[in-house]
Amino acid sequence: MTVTIRPAVTAADRRAFVDLAWALYADDPNWVPPLKSEVHGLLDPKKNPWFEHAEAAFFLAERRGKPVGRISAQVDRLVLEAPPEQGMGPGTGQWGMFEAADEEAAASLIARAEQWLRDKGMTRAQGPFSLSIWDEPGLLVKGHDHAPTVMMGHHNPAYQAWVEAAGYKGVKDLVTYELDITYDPPPLVRRLLTSGGRDPSIVIRKVDKSKFDAEAAIILGILNDAWSDNWGFIPLTDAEIAYAGKKLKPIVFEDLIRIAEVDGEPVAFMITLPDLNELTRDLNGSLLPFGWAKLLWRLRKPKVRTMRVPLMGVVKRLQSSRLAGQLAFMMIERIRLASVANYGATRGEIGWILEDNSGMVAIADALVTNINKVYRVYEKPL
Template identity: 65%
Template structure:
C-alpha cells in the first residue's frame, strides 16, 4: 500500500470470472453489499447463479460476455459484467441499440473509486470488441433487469425488477455517462373500480361479438407461451431498446414462468378468432422469497411450494402486454388493453386477495401506454434510468 502525502493509494485488481468458484464470489457480492438495505429483496441464489452462467442462460448463445471481480489485497470489493449482444447490434440505431453499442451491468461496488475502476474495465473490454458506445446498465438482457433505480428506493421492488442504491446513479454520472432513456413503473389501487369512462369502454367491448377475452390454457403451455411471445415480438418490434426473443429464450422463459403462471392472470384477446393482444400478470413472488434471504434450505423450498399452490399476495405485476402492430394506431388497441386489464383486475382481487397493481416497465415516451396508465389513475412509483457514453 503506497501513500502520497495523506492520500492512500489503493491497488485495485481484477479477476475474470471463469469458473464456479469465481461465479459464486460474483453472486455473493450482491448479498454482502446490499444486505443492510431493508428494501432489497435477495434473489434465490440458484436463480442468481443461473443468470450469469453460460449454458444455463440462453442470452450467452447470442452474446459475448466478460465478468470481473474487483479485489483489494485479495478481498472482493466489487463486480461488473460487460457484454456485446449480437442481436442488439442488428437493431436500428434510432431504436437505442444498433451497430457499435455494447453494454455493462450487474454493477456492485463498495465505493465510488471501485465503481469507476470497474466501469473503466468494462469499457476497455468493450473497446476491444470494437464497440464505440455504451448503453448501461443492463443485467444482462433488456428483458431482465434494465436500468439504474433513480426513484422509488423507499419500497421493495416487485418480481423481476431491480433495486440498486441511489449512490450508484451518482457514480455512473460522475464516470461520464448521460441519461439515455427513463423507464417507469406505475402503481394503482385495484380494489377500487376503474373510472366510469374506462368501464364504459370495457362494457362496449364485452358486447362486441367479434372480441373474445380468454384465459391461457396451461395444458397447452408451450403452445400458448410461443403465441404470447410471437405477439410480443410483433407488438414491440418498433420500440426503443427492442431485441427479439430467440427460440431458446422462449423455451427458457416458459420454464422460468411456469411455476408462477396462473390461467386467470394471463389473458389473450381474440378478434374474429385471431389472437391479437395479450396481458401477462404475475403474483409478486418477491413477497414470498424476501423472508428466505436467498436460500431454499432448510425449509424455504417447502414454504415456497406451499405459496405457489395458491398465492395470496398484496401486489400483482404486469410485466408484459402487447397488441399486434397493425392495430396499434386504432381505437381497438386501447379498448383491448382496458378489457384485458379489467378482466385480470377482477380475478386478482377475487381469487388472490390482491389490493395493489404495478404496471411496467414502460418507456417514458411510449405515449400509448402512458396514456393508458394515466387513464387508470395510476401514479409513478419507480423510475429506472439507462445511461449512455461514447467510447
C-alpha cells in the first residue's frame, strides 16, 4: 500500500513519533525501551538547548493512517561552521531518529528528509544523528545480538541495506570495545601502574560531587581540548553542558569518575557510568506511576553487570607521550577496581571510539578487548 509522509507537528504526532519504536521492536529481545520523557525532552525546543543553534523537522510515515516509520532532518549552525577536514562543514545537513517497518517506508522517509535539507540549501546529507553527535550517532551495523548500554542506540539489522540502497556510503565507523573487568592487568599495564604510582607529580583523584559544577567545568575544558581535532567534533555550548549535567548528575558516582593531575594541573579525565539500561529495562519507558520510585531506589546503590566508559581524554599536548597512556591506565585501573568491588560489575564497554583513533585503539588493545558493536555514519551528496 502507498506510504504517505507528513510532518509530525502536534502533540499527538510527537507521541506517535516516539511510541513507534515500541511497535517496531516489540519482538526484539535486545531492544531496551528508552525513557519516553527523555526522548520527548530531546525533541522539545523548549527543553533541549541544542535547538539554540539548530533546527529540525520531524516526519511520520503512514500506511492507511497507521505509523510505519519516522525520521528527523536537521541543520546545525555549529556543524556548518566546523572545519571541512573534520568531516562536516558548509553544506552539511543531517538526519536521524530513523525507524521504519519496511524498505518502502525507509526509502520514502529518507527522500523526504533529503528534500527538506535541499530546501535549506544543503549539498550533502549525513546520518543518522539523533539529533547530534553527542546524542546517538551512527547506525548499528555490528552487535545486534546483544543489548545496547546506556546512551547507545539499537537498530533493526535490515536498516543497513535500506540506507545503502538509498545511495549512502559509510564515511566513519564508531566502535565500542568490551572486556572482562575481573582480569589481572597485563604485564605492560602493571609496569605502567607501578611506575606511575611511584611518581609524586601524578595524582588520580575522584570527582567531588559537592562541587559538581566546578568539576564539570574542568572535565569539559579537558574534553574540548582533547577532542578538538577529532572527526565530527562539535563543541558543546554552555547551555548544553548545563543541560547534560542536570541529566547526568543522578547517575554520577564519585568513584567512577576520575581526574588525573600532573604537578597540580588537571590534564586527563575518565567518566564511567553504570549501565542504566539494566536498571530501566523493566520500566517499559515510563516513570509513572511507580517507575520513578523504583529507579530512585535502584540508583541509591546500583548493582549492574556492565559499566560503560562514554568519555575520556588527555590534553592535546600530552597525547603523543608515554605519560598519556600511563594516566589512562591509572584511571582505568582505579575505576575497574571500584566497579567490581562496589557495584558488582564484571563487564566493561569502552566507547564509542573513532575507528582511526590510534591512541584509544592502542589502549583498548593493551587491555585485551574486542570490538562488540560498530555504529556507521553515512553520507550522500544532494
